[in-house]
Amino acid sequence: MAPPPSTAIVLIDPYNDFLHPSGKLTAALADSLASNDAIKHLQTLVKYAHANQIPIFYGLHQQVKPGFLAGWAHPTANQLAQKTNVAFEEGAWGAKIYEGLEPDVVGNGDVVVSKHWCSSSFQNTDLHYQLGQREIKNLVFAGLTANTCMESTARxxxxxxxxxxxxxxATAGWTVEATTAATDLIWPLFANQVLTVDGWIESLKGN
Incomplete structure (x- = not known):
């Protein structure tokens, strides 16, 4: 099966600190991760993409390091919480990509774009530029969290x-209710289609 033309996956924040049982923020996502069986579906998505030469663009959150937010006059509440929790600490295990979701830059043409500061992986990053260089027009979104960074990037x-x-x-949120509200009520307002991973793969069989 040939991959659809001009298509890429945008995978948002698949960090250990979000997905691994020992991650700093995983407990807050645990119910939603379990209800969606999100990790299994994320791994299925990445495996399929790598088997079919569909590039994955990794939108990753800025990582905490010495000087993080130093001199900032207007940090958001989430940025301050990240600093306090030392979530996604640069060079630490929690800021590594979860097992089975790692990029294949050489073999599959995956791209790790510059890191976002707030919610959208387009704002203050090179994602749009990198997609344009490859003439990508069709984007498939997965990752975390459903009604914050993933939704903001897609919007x-x-x-x-x-x-x-x-x-x-292939997503999760801070509560099951918030995730369901995003996937069932909000996403259809701007997305061309809202599918499961298996449903999306099945939709490609005619290509």
Whole structure:
């Protein structure tokens, strides 16, 4: 099966600190991760992409390091919480990509874009530039969290004119209710389609 033309996956924040049982923030996502079986579906997605030469663009959050937010007059509450929790600490295990979701830069053409400061992986990063260089127009979104960074990135893509597919079982949020509200009520307002991972793979069989 040939991959659909001009298509890439955008995978948001698949850090150990979000996904691994020992991650600093995983406990807060645990119910939602379990309800979606999100880790299994994320691994299925990455495995499929690598088997079919569909590039994955990794949108990763800024990492805590010495000087993080130093001199800032207007940090957000989430940025201050990240600093306090030392979440996604540069060079630490928690800021590594979860097992089975790692990029294959050489073999598959995956791209790790510059890191986002707030919610959108487009704002203050090179994601749009990197996609444009490869003439990518169709974006498939997965990752964390459903109603913050993943949704914010997809909404930005919507404003830029990309064709958007959201994968509702390859994500999680701080509560099951918040995740369900995003996937069932909000995403259909801007996405071209909202599918499961298996549903998206099945939709490619006609290509």
């Amino acid at each position: 930005y893509a919507y404003e830029l004119g990309y064709n958007i597919t959201m994968l509702k079982d």
